Amino acid sequence: MIPIIARRIVAAFFTLLFISVLVFALTEVLPGDVATALLGRDATPEQLASLRTELGLNQPAHTRYQEWLAGAVRGDLGVSLANETPIRPVVLIRLRNTALLAAVTLLFSIPLALMLGVIAGLLRDRLPDLLISFFTLIGMSLPGYVIGVLLILVISIR
Numbered sequence: 001m002i003p004i005i006a007r008r009i010v011a012a013f014f015t016l017l018f019i020s021v022l023v024f025a026l027t028e029v030l031p032g033d034v035a036t037a038l039l040g041r042d043a044t045p046e047q048l049a050s051l052r053t054e055l056g057l058n059q060p061a062h063t064r065y066q067e068w069l070a071g072a073v074r075g076d077l078g079v080s081l082a083n084e085t086p087i088r089p090v091v092l093i094r095l096r097n098t099a100l101l102a103a104v105t106l107l108f109s110i111p112l113a114l115m116l117g118v119i120a121g122l123l124r125d126r127l128p129d130l131l132i133s134f135f136t137l138i139g140m141s142l143p144g145y146v147i148g149v150l151l152i153l154v155i156s157i158r
Contacts, residue, residue: 020072024065033057038081055081 035051036043043051052058056067071078077087116136120129139147 020069021065024061024068028061034081 033048033052034055034057035048039047039051049058056064059067068078075088077091079085080087080090116132120132123129
């Protein structure tokens with residue numbers, strides 16, 4: 001069991017690393033410039049150069065990524081360019097809500113999965129087993145955001 005968990009942790013680490021590189025690379029190839037977006041098109045070349053130096057945008061992309069990654073490992077996610085506030089508190093607020101949602105989901109899904117698994121096992125190849133298998137396959141095939149919207153529509157109080 002421990003080797004499986006270790007493999008999953010290593011895979012999760014490399015997945016997060018890959019996603020961070022991908023997102024950084026995609027933001028690099030976007031048209032436009034952060035300095036121009038912040039200062040506007042009427043900014044002088046001197047103002048743009050000063051802001052690029054201040055934000056470190058004049059450094060090579062790999063250097064900026066390495067600095068961001070080192071900061072992220074230390075827990076320093078930087079400062080929002082939109083409202084000049086630290087990003088970490090904003091993420092922590094949402095992380096708390098996400099953890100609460102995950103805990104409540106596990107509280108309901110594990111007993112439900114165990115119960116449905118026992119029913120499907122006891123009534124193998126009968127209608128309840130086929131229905132449980134069918135809806136489980138649909139649930140696993142749909143992306144999470146689609147299931148989320150459907151659950152909001154079904155469960156929400158109007």
